[in-house]
Amino acid sequence: MCGIVGYVGAGNAQDIILDGLSKLEYRGYDSAGISIIESGKMKTRKLSGRLGVLAGSLEKDPISGTIGMGHTRWATHGAPTDDNAHPHTNGKGTIAVIHNGIIENYRPIKDELLALGYKFKSETDTEVIAHLLDHYYEGDLLQAVFKTEARLRGAYALVVMCESSPDEIIAIRHESPIILGVGEGENFIASDIPAILKYTNKVVYIENKDIVRLTRSGYEIFGEDRKRIDRQVRTIEWDLESATKEGYEHFMLKEIYQQPSVISETINRRLDENGSLFLENIAIDEDTIKLINKIYVVGCGTAYHAGLVGRYLLQEFLKVDAQAEIASEFRYSDHYIDDKTLVVIVSQSGETMDTIGALKAAKAKGARILSITNVVGSSIARESDDIFYTWAGPEIAVASTKAYTTQLTAFYILALYFGKLKGTLEDKCYDEILAELKTLPGKVEASLPAFAEKAKAAAQEIKDSKSIFYLGRGLDYYTALEGALKLKEISYIHTEAFPAGELKHGTIALIEEGTPVIAVATQQSIYEKMVSNIKEVKARGAVVTGITRKRNTDLSEVADTVIYLEESFNIFMPLLSVVYPQLLAYYTSLAKGNDVDKPRNLAKSVTVE
Numbered sequence: 001m002c003g004i005v006g007y008v009g010a011g012n013a014q015d016i017i018l019d020g021l022s023k024l025e026y027r028g029y030d031s032a033g034i035s036i037i038e039s040g041k042m043k044t045r046k047l048s049g050r051l052g053v054l055a056g057s058l059e060k061d062p063i064s065g066t067i068g069m070g071h072t073r074w075a076t077h078g079a080p081t082d083d084n085a086h087p088h089t090n091g092k093g094t095i096a097v098i099h100n101g102i103i104e105n106y107r108p109i110k111d112e113l114l115a116l117g118y119k120f121k122s123e124t125d126t127e128v129i130a131h132l133l134d135h136y137y138e139g140d141l142l143q144a145v146f147k148t149e150a151r152l153r154g155a156y157a158l159v160v161m162c163e164s165s166p167d168e169i170i171a172i173r174h175e176s177p178i179i180l181g182v183g184e185g186e187n188f189i190a191s192d193i194p195a196i197l198k199y200t201n202k203v204v205y206i207e208n209k210d211i212v213r214l215t216r217s218g219y220e221i222f223g224e225d226r227k228r229i230d231r232q233v234r235t236i237e238w239d240l241e242s243a244t245k246e247g248y249e250h251f252m253l254k255e256i257y258q259q260p261s262v263i264s265e266t267i268n269r270r271l272d273e274n275g276s277l278f279l280e281n282i283a284i285d286e287d288t289i290k291l292i293n294k295i296y297v298v299g300c301g302t303a304y305h306a307g308l309v310g311r312y313l314l315q316e317f318l319k320v321d322a323q324a325e326i327a328s329e330f331r332y333s334d335h336y337i338d339d340k341t342l343v344v345i346v347s348q349s350g351e352t353m354d355t356i357g358a359l360k361a362a363k364a365k366g367a368r369i370l371s372i373t374n375v376v377g378s379s380i381a382r383e384s385d386d387i388f389y390t391w392a393g394p395e396i397a398v399a400s401t402k403a404y405t406t407q408l409t410a411f412y413i414l415a416l417y418f419g420k421l422k423g424t425l426e427d428k429c430y431d432e433i434l435a436e437l438k439t440l441p442g443k444v445e446a447s448l449p450a451f452a453e454k455a456k457a458a459a460q461e462i463k464d465s466k467s468i469f470y471l472g473r474g475l476d477y478y479t480a481l482e483g484a485l486k487l488k489e490i491s492y493i494h495t496e497a498f499p500a501g502e503l504k505h506g507t508i509a510l511i512e513e514g515t516p517v518i519a520v521a522t523q524q525s526i527y528e529k530m531v532s533n534i535k536e537v538k539a540r541g542a543v544v545t546g547i548t549r550k551r552n553t554d555l556s557e558v559a560d561t562v563i564y565l566e567e568s569f570n571i572f573m574p575l576l577s578v579v580y581p582q583l584l585a586y587y588t589s590l591a592k593g594n595d596v597d598k599p600r601n602l603a604k605s606v607t608v609e
């Protein structure tokens with residue numbers, strides 16, 4: 001989604017803002033723009049296309065100044081054109097605004113402003129804000145912002161500047177995330193930390209409904225009641241290096257290869273000196289866990305797929321009814337939820353709008369909220385009763401990989417911990433499963449080189465396919481879903497996942513000579529059934545890649561190619577079996593010449609509904 005960077009200080013605003021925006025490119029965008037106050041005059045430049053287009057224009061004709069803001073836009077209202085790009089300004093170009101999110105009531109406001117004689121240059125919802133500010137401005141920008149903000153409905157992060165106040169930037173957070181970077185004689189506002197990390201590691205997470213005014217010498221935050229309020233300054237522990245490619249061609253490849261170490265980190269941070277599990281930030285005790293009679297696991301996309309596996313584990317280990325739900329569906333459903341319901345929210349970013357909506361809906365009904373997230377201090381973390389941080393480090397590629405495997409790891413740990421606490425998991429099982437969990441990073445590591453070689457070769461075979469199918473049963477079906485999502489989102493090949501037993505109820509009609517089928521067959525109790533399903537698609541011309549455990553050597557008699565996984569318990573197979581599909585998606589996208597890390601139409605952090 002849109003990227004925001006604002007700067008006020010003594011440095012070159014143009015360079016700092018362009019540099020910050022480049023760190024937010026992973027969020028996905030289609031145009032970029034900048035406003036800087038140069039010698040007392042607001043100058044705005046905005047162009048459709050990549051950031052390089054704007055940077056090229058600014059190189060030829062720079063804007064010099066020490067206060068400014070920039071934006072990368074992911075189109076919602078209006079096509080990605082120069083006019084629709086942000087910043088948007090009032091008619092005189094003296095007040096500028098950038099925005100991430102959606103103003104739901106922009107239509108009636110626009111009608112009102114048109115009636116007052118305001119002229120619009122864009123099709124965006126954002127432009128009404130610039131004109132509203134103009135309407136309310138009487139020499140005090142902060143007061144104009146207060147009045148304007150009171151008129152808006154929807155989700156937004158806004159940053160505002162005014163030519164007549166050349167020392168201040170004002171930002172608003174309303175559902176869409178924004179952070180303040182605190183420097184020496186300079187301050188920053190941004191939609192994410194990598195944008196400012198080169199300049200400061202002191203950060204304030206702006207709370208929902210806060211308004212912040214930043215100047216060269218300091219900042220003030222106003223809470224919902226518009227009274228001044230203090231917010232904690234946090235020190236970011238990770239450095240910019242962890243948000244760079246470190247020699248890998250793409251972030252996605254780096255993140256795939258980081259999986260052994262980040263899975264280890266996720267586990268090791270929960271082991272005490274005796275090698276047993278302990279969980280900080282989780283206050284659920286024996287009495288509470290025994291009272292829980294229903295669990296919902298909620299997320300979007302990849303996080304939802306992790307939730308499917310998590311649901312299975314929680315139900316199995318806690319002997320309680322558990323259901324996985326897509327957040328955008330869950331938030332508007334009428335599930336029976338009360339204070340005996342545990343809702344597990346899964347979100348890498350902790351900022352996904354639908355997931356936040358689901359969390360709030362469940363909380364309002366009295367559920368206890370446990371979130372699994374990768375971002376410390378994110379909106380989801382702040383709204384939750386209990387938090388499990390995945391410690392995957394920043395995930396930059398839009399296609400999620402290490403976030404998924406660390407989310408799975410989180411579920412293994414939570415299910416073990418709660419199972420033991422509740423007494424539904426025997427000590428012997430707990431010990432064996434925990435011991436096996438600790439071996440997983442090594443098993444992923446061992447498989448990477450061979451999987452990469454095989455995926456590279458397979459990518460050449462499938463890159464021109466019209467359709468690809470993933471099949472699986474039980475836990476393998478969840479890997480199939482995640483494998484298909486990975487492949488479709490970055491290769492743009494139509495890819496679907498099906499429960500293998502369901503094929504003959506319709507989908508098998510799509511299988512024709514040469515259709516690639518990837519069959520995940522790791523669950524021993526239903527292995528023979530998978531073999532039969534593979535034979536069914538083979539008989540109709542499919543070219544089958546099987547993914548199975550080392551022991552199932554007979555699969556090579558049925559499938560055209562077999563990817564063998566390290567042996568482990570059934571429950572751990574989702575973590576081991578997803579690595580090859582991740583690499584296959586990566587190499588197929590590469591073979592097609594796509595932008596692997598920033599696939600078309602997608603954004604890393606989905607902060608609109």
Ligand code: M6R
Nearest residue numbers: 301302303347348349352399400
């Ligand atoms: O940040 P979140 O985990 O809440 O994001 C949820 C989805 O948008 C995300 O997992 C998406 O499906 C991935 N880009 C898929 O690779």
